[in-house]
Amino acid sequence: MLLAIVFALTLYLMSGGKKPYVRRVPGLDAMEDAVGRSTEMGKPVVASYGWAFSGFDYWTVAGLTILSHVAKLCAKTNTRLLVPTGGSEGSYIVRPVAVEIVKNAYEAEGKSDLFNENDLPFLSGSQFAMGTGYAGMLLSNRPGSMIMAGSSAADAMMIAEVSNQVGAITITAPTYIGNVAALACASDYVMIGEEAVAAGAYLSQEPAQLASIRTQDIYKFIGIGLILLGWVLTAVGSNLIQQILST
Numbered sequence: 001m002l003l004a005i006v007f008a009l010t011l012y013l014m015s016g017g018k019k020p021y022v023r024r025v026p027g028l029d030a031m032e033d034a035v036g037r038s039t040e041m042g043k044p045v046v047a048s049y050g051w052a053f054s055g056f057d058y059w060t061v062a063g064l065t066i067l068s069h070v071a072k073l074c075a076k077t078n079t080r081l082l083v084p085t086g087g088s089e090g091s092y093i094v095r096p097v098a099v100e101i102v103k104n105a106y107e108a109e110g111k112s113d114l115f116n117e118n119d120l121p122f123l124s125g126s127q128f129a130m131g132t133g134y135a136g137m138l139l140s141n142r143p144g145s146m147i148m149a150g151s152s153a154a155d156a157m158m159i160a161e162v163s164n165q166v167g168a169i170t171i172t173a174p175t176y177i178g179n180v181a182a183l184a185c186a187s188d189y190v191m192i193g194e195e196a197v198a199a200g201a202y203l204s205q206e207p208a209q210l211a212s213i214r215t216q217d218i219y220k221f222i223g224i225g226l227i228l229l230g231w232v233l234t235a236v237g238s239n240l241i242q243q244i245l246s247t
Helices: 003-015 026-041 056-076 091-108 129-141 157-163 177-186 195-204 206-234 240-246
Strands: 045-048 122-124 145-146 169-172
Touching: 003 206, 026 045, 026 056, 026 145, 026 169, 026 195, 045 056, 091 195, 122 129, 129 157, 145 157, 145 206, 157 169, 157 177, 169 206
Parallel strands: 045 145, 145 169
Antiparallel strands: none
């Protein structure tokens, strides 16, 4: 309840035109370098927005925003963009949005003739079948770079390894905490934790995404404050924190 109240209050304050500051995430610079490398080598870029396990969830929205950014970069440089889609039942409803995002990016650059919906194949509604198809796409097209954002799971490591195998610059944004260490080893650049979400908010400047980031920051400060308060109370011999936690 408190989380919803803070989120709603943040949105209300932003309605007056004042938006919270979100710094540019270094991962965005890495993406621009990766697209530039693909352009120089005459190779395509492979980018994905996640498996969309819950449809338009927190991570998928961020992944779609990042996909829009990558699509615009590819359109500007006449670079082919391949977007594997699928991975879950929720992915069926997300794919049409992804198609429109990429299409609009090329149209905005006046290069609608370069857009090809076949470059956004639906591989499978099953997680591991999607992962296998993704790896196959990397092997057959041998891209210059691979950018994997949005929700992913156990098959993310396999995809990153195949990306390395074909010599592509590998940029990942793991959402599953168990993947972070492995993908940090398999990627040229990895966006850890909420960096991908922050990148999405920075790019879109959408009030809902910005409010979500600000709400999380507020909760972090509250958490840190409670930890420090508990440490001070314990240091002076008070057991107030223990009493609160035991109720």
